[in-house]
Each structure stands twice: as C-alpha cells, then as structure tokens.
Amino acid sequence: MIGPLISGSRRLSLGKRGWLRSHKWWLLRRFSQITLLGLFMLGPWAGIWIVRGNFAASDIARLVVLADPYIVVQGIFGGAIHAWPVLSGAAVITLAYLVLGGRAYCGWVCPVNIVTDTAFWLREKTGLTRDRKLDRRSRLVILAGTLFASALTGAVAWEFVNPVSLLQRALISGIGFGWSIILAVFLLDLFVSRRAWCSHLCPVGAFYGLIGRGxxxxxxxxxxxxxxxxxxxxxxxxxxxxxxxxxxxxxxxxxxxxxxxxxxxxxxxxxxxxxxxxxxxxxxxxxxxx
Ligand code: SF4
Ligand code: SF4
Known part of the structure; x- marks a missing residue:
C-alpha cells in the first residue's frame, strides 16, 4: 500500500468531483516520488547508472552534480571545504526550491513521505485519533542540534540517522538498521501523533521550510x-x-x-x-x- 485509495479527508470531494479529480495531485506526487527513487535504484538493482549517489548527493550521467544544501551546510559546520561542483550543485537545488517551494522536497521528492502518508491513511481508515501534542518548533531545535553535532564531530551528523538515506540503503542491501528507523517513523505517525515526523520532528523539512519562505x-x-x-x-x-x-x-x-x-x-x-x-x-x- 503506497497511499490512500479513498481516505476520509477526500470523501466529500470524491462524491462531488470523482476519483480522478480528488486524487490528481496525490497521483502526480506519487509518480514523482517513485520515479525519483526508481532512478536512484536503477543502478544498484539493474546496473543502469543514469543517476549515481543518493538524495544527499548525486551526479546525473556524470555530467551534472547535485547536492542537498542541508548536507552541504552540515559539512561546512563540520569544517569541510567543499569542492566547486558540490557547492554549485547545492546552489542549483536551492534555486529550484526557491521557485517551487522548499517543502516541495517533502511532498514531491522524499520517499519517507510515502511512509508517513500511508500511516496517515491508516489512521483515517481505522479511526485512530490518538494525537499526542508535539510542538512543531521541535524540528527547528533538532535542526540546530544537527548543526551543533556536526561542528562538534566534524561529520555530517544527521546522515547517521537520516531515514531518507537509510531507506535507500535498506532498499539496496535488503536488510539492516534502516528498516528499524523507517518502522519507528511509521509507528510514530500511526499511533503517537498525527503527522508526527514530517510536520514536527524532521530537520530536513525544517531546513527546506526556511528556504521555502520566499x-x-x-x-x-x-x-x-x-x-x-x-x-x-x-x-x-x-x-x-x-x-x-x-x-x-x-x-x-x-x-x-x-x-x-x-x-x-x-x-x-x-x-x-x-x-x-x-x-x-x-x-x-x-x-x-x-
Ligand atoms: S469548502 Fe474547501 S476550503 Fe472550505 S473548508 Fe471545505 S475543503 Fe476547506
Ligand atoms: S501543505 Fe500546502 S498544498 Fe498541501 S494541503 Fe496543506 S496548504 Fe495545501
């Protein structure tokens, strides 16, 4: 299951506008997220290396380098001196989200969003209403914490637990620590609080939210x-x-x-x-x- 077939929130729209119009943007987002994840997986799974790397840093056909600006900033805090292709790759991504909306990353790119949307869909289907109040500013505190940890350790701190990178690694290796983190995110969103991860805790979303203001x-x-x-x-x-x-x-x-x-x-x-x-x-x- 990768998302809602008929969720409670869409019930009125479904009755009035039909399935396709009440799921149009959901379908487009899933297509985008699965296509991008598929491009990254084509190499390890099928030996077709159109894109190398991961959501943190990648190159397309060995021609264009792209880098996640949040990763680059953590690297800078950790004392890294980035090469020009990495800096320009981060600038390209930043510019793209300055146009499209920073958190378009969450809705249109991040594969973990499929997991959290599925938890939300299950909550609606099963009538789970437990919603432990979390402060959405927590993600800003976690964001600041990752920068501090990077400065302290000299490493890109968030990458040790980043569910996005861990999901990709888990898909490549089949087993591993990554699945535990993904399961924890899923259970958190399902049983603890509505939209707990993406809307309250994830520092990646917080970072892109700052970019998206303009x-x-x-x-x-x-x-x-x-x-x-x-x-x-x-x-x-x-x-x-x-x-x-x-x-x-x-x-x-x-x-x-x-x-x-x-x-x-x-x-x-x-x-x-x-x-x-x-x-x-x-x-x-x-x-x-x-
Ligand atoms: S009518 Fe539309 S805008 Fe108004 S509350 Fe319902 S969904 Fe929201
Ligand atoms: S995040 Fe923005 S686009 Fe998505 S449902 Fe809320 S207001 Fe609409």
Whole structure:
C-alpha cells in the first residue's frame, strides 16, 4: 500500500468531483516520488547508472552534480571545504526550491513521505485519533542540534540517522538498521501523533521550510468565498495552520507559509474548488496584497 485509495479527508470531494479529480495531485506526487527513487535504484538493482549517489548527493550521467544544501551546510559546520561542483550543485537545488517551494522536497521528492502518508491513511481508515501534542518548533531545535553535532564531530551528523538515506540503503542491501528507523517513523505517525515526523520532528523539512519562505509557486485559496467550512482541507493538510490566513483572512489568498509543501492535498480534497496552484509575483503586487 503506497497511499490512500479513498481516505476520509477526500470523501466529500470524491462524491462531488470523482476519483480522478480528488486524487490528481496525490497521483502526480506519487509518480514523482517513485520515479525519483526508481532512478536512484536503477543502478544498484539493474546496473543502469543514469543517476549515481543518493538524495544527499548525486551526479546525473556524470555530467551534472547535485547536492542537498542541508548536507552541504552540515559539512561546512563540520569544517569541510567543499569542492566547486558540490557547492554549485547545492546552489542549483536551492534555486529550484526557491521557485517551487522548499517543502516541495517533502511532498514531491522524499520517499519517507510515502511512509508517513500511508500511516496517515491508516489512521483515517481505522479511526485512530490518538494525537499526542508535539510542538512543531521541535524540528527547528533538532535542526540546530544537527548543526551543533556536526561542528562538534566534524561529520555530517544527521546522515547517521537520516531515514531518507537509510531507506535507500535498506532498499539496496535488503536488510539492516534502516528498516528499524523507517518502522519507528511509521509507528510514530500511526499511533503517537498525527503527522508526527514530517510536520514536527524532521530537520530536513525544517531546513527546506526556511528556504521555502520566499518561494514563487504557491497554493492560493482563490475562491475562498465559496468555502462551506466542511474542514476537508484542514483534515488532509500536513500543516493545517498554513491554510488559515489565506482562507479566513482578508489579505492575500496565497498560502505564504514556508511550511506549505505545495502538495496539492487541499486542492484534491476541497469539494468546491477553492484552491488552485498559483504564483506570488512581488514585482506585480504591493503591500498587503502580498
Ligand atoms: S496548504 Fe495545501 S498544498 Fe500546502 S501543505 Fe496543506 S494541503 Fe498541501
Ligand atoms: S476550503 Fe472550505 S469548502 Fe474547501 S475543503 Fe476547506 S473548508 Fe471545505
């Protein structure tokens, strides 16, 4: 099972707009996440090396080097002097997320998101409601902790426990420590707290959330006057606090928080088409409108 077939949050949209329109963005995200993971796995599994490396650092056809800026920053804190291809690879990724939304990484790239979405789907299916309150600022504390640990140890500290890297290693080796971490994340999201990992604890999401504050691509509550207060968007959203100012405020209908993953879940779930993908255009808008 890799995600929802019919989840509770989409029930109203499903009845009104049909399966495809209520799952469009979910389908696109899964396609993106599985394709990217598949590209990394083609080499180790089938000997087809289009992409070498992992989500931390990779090269495409030995031509383009890409690097996760969070890894690069940890390296710098650890005292590493990065080579130019690594720095430019990190700059390319940073620029991409400055356009697409930093946490588009979480919704569209990270394979662990498939695991946490599945836990969320199971919670809805089974009616599990236990939701131990976690402070979403915890991830910023963990982020600062990883930088401190990198400075202290001279290593890229988060990589020792990073579920994203461990998942990839586990898929290559078949067994290992990685599966335990992935299982722990899954059980945490299922039994302890709603969206515990991605929305409260993961420092990778916190890092990309900081980048995403200035991003151009945004979800907009363009038709907010049509809202019926059904709550479906808040139910499905991994970061529901981001919706309130755009949907209920008097200012811009754009969702401007860096925490928004641009996942399109609210677009899928809303039965009256309040949301759409849009862009912020500061060079065309002024003051409160933006
Ligand atoms: S506001 Fe919409 S696009 Fe943003 S994280 Fe929530 S569901 Fe996803
Ligand atoms: S925007 Fe309003 S109508 Fe649409 S899902 Fe959210 S609460 Fe329901």
């Amino acid at each position: 991003a151009l691509v945004r979800v907009s509550a363009t038709r907010r006057s049509a809202c019926t207060d059904c709550g479906a968007c808040f139910n499905i959203c991994p970061e529901p606090h981001v919706i309130v100012p755009a949907l209920k405020g008097q200012g811009s209908p754009l969702i401007l928080s860096g925490d928004c993953q641009n996942c399109g879940g609210c677009i899928d779930a809303c039965p009256v088409d309040v949301f759409q993908i849009s862009t912020r255009r500061p060079w065309l808008q002024t003051g409160a409108a933006e």
